[in-house]
Each structure stands twice: as C-alpha cells, then as structure tokens.
Amino acid sequence: MLKIEPVVFQLCGETPEDLNEARNMINSSIIREHVNIPICDPAIAHFTREDGEMLNAMQRELSVSVRLEKKGQDSVITLEGLKRDVQIADSRIRDMIRKVDRNGNRRNVAILISSMVQWQYQENGWSVSNFDIFTNYELEQAYQNRQPTLRIKINNDEYEADLVYKEATRSQIKIKLNRDL
Structure with missing residues (x-):
C-alpha cells in the first residue's frame, strides 16, 4: 500500500474571507488532481503472480495506490492517487488485461487445433x-x-x-x- 506523507499548509491573510478563499482554492486543486478509479474485468481473475508483482512495482514507481480484490469473475483493481499517475497505471493495467485475453484466446485455439x-x-x-x-x-x-x-x-x-x-x-x-x- 502506498504511503502518502501528510502536508501542512499555513495560510496567512488579511481577512477571514481571504483565508477561506485560499483554503477553498487549495481543496479544489487537491480534489481536481486526486482520482479513484475502479477497473472491473473478468481477466483480472486470471492475473498471475508475475502480474501481481508488476502491480506492486507500479505502485512503488508511481504516486498511486493499487488495490486488487479477486472475487472470481467480479475481480476489481482500484487505483487511487494523482490523476496523471492513475492514468498511466490504468493504461498499463489495460495492457495487462489485453495480454491475459490474448493468451486465453491463444490457449482456446491451441486446444481446438490439438483436438484435430x-x-x-x-x-x-x-x-x-x-x-x-x-x-x-x-x-x-x-x-x-x-x-x-x-x-x-x-x-x-x-x-x-x-x-x-x-x-x-x-x-x-x-x-x-x-x-x-
């Protein structure tokens, strides 16, 4: 799990309204840049140990939290963090899902051919x-x-x-x- 260090802001202003405006601007920026995306796909249930290691490496490399919940066909990966890093992680995970799908299709074709x-x-x-x-x-x-x-x-x-x-x-x-x- 990604550990994010807390940040402390000290705001100074001439009036309480100035402080509220600054606080709201900071909160708005944080909310805009922080996203939480669930990725649901049956292929996630077929991720290998190597795929799990890739998710862990991705979490260390990017400012993103990666939570994997395998529940049969309802497996979900939840990404949370800075928008740009979550987008990169999302793209990589979609590539991993496509690879699992390709391997599954290849296996099905190989089984069919071996029956003939x-x-x-x-x-x-x-x-x-x-x-x-x-x-x-x-x-x-x-x-x-x-x-x-x-x-x-x-x-x-x-x-x-x-x-x-x-x-x-x-x-x-x-x-x-x-x-x-």
Whole structure:
C-alpha cells in the first residue's frame, strides 16, 4: 500500500474571507488532481503472480495506490492517487488485461487445433510423445503456412524443426516428427 506523507499548509491573510478563499482554492486543486478509479474485468481473475508483482512495482514507481480484490469473475483493481499517475497505471493495467485475453484466446485455439491434429516426436528412437498444446499449435500454424522450418523445444532443448522432412535437429541429434490427424 502506498504511503502518502501528510502536508501542512499555513495560510496567512488579511481577512477571514481571504483565508477561506485560499483554503477553498487549495481543496479544489487537491480534489481536481486526486482520482479513484475502479477497473472491473473478468481477466483480472486470471492475473498471475508475475502480474501481481508488476502491480506492486507500479505502485512503488508511481504516486498511486493499487488495490486488487479477486472475487472470481467480479475481480476489481482500484487505483487511487494523482490523476496523471492513475492514468498511466490504468493504461498499463489495460495492457495487462489485453495480454491475459490474448493468451486465453491463444490457449482456446491451441486446444481446438490439438483436438484435430497432434504433432509428435520420437524419443529414444522408438517411444512417441505428444508436443504440448502451444508447440503443437506453432507447428501446425507453420505447416499450414508452408513455413519450411521452425525453432521448437523438446525436453527443454532447442531444435530446428524441418517441416518438409518432418525432423528436428540440434547439433548432430535428429528426432523424427510425426503429424497425426
């Protein structure tokens, strides 16, 4: 939580009316520059730990308080602080929400593709393993787009996948690929 240091104003004036006018002007300026914005979006419920760390970093960087309340689909982030900083934080959070939405859409498409086509690789020359849904998606996209090669990972090692010959190569190691419909 952002800690804001209090400020003390000492006003001097010739008349009580002058003091009231100065006090009202200061209060008006504070009210104009201080905003409180709730951001409601179902994607907030899917924020990761890294997203939470980004919110904390944003709170430290900007003069803004960031409160995250995860309540299922009714999750809310409340921003409070100086207008310019709240606007910056709001923009960054909207970008984070769009990223969550894109990843969700990508996951849905990857699941759909894996239900129709499954890319596999041979381990130890004989056992066959399926690629994870995202690698499967990337392989199928490249195959459909007639892209001849693609960089992929097999058991955390990076390989160059040749989609024409259906094999993945790393140094002198070659692994057979299979596209199963």
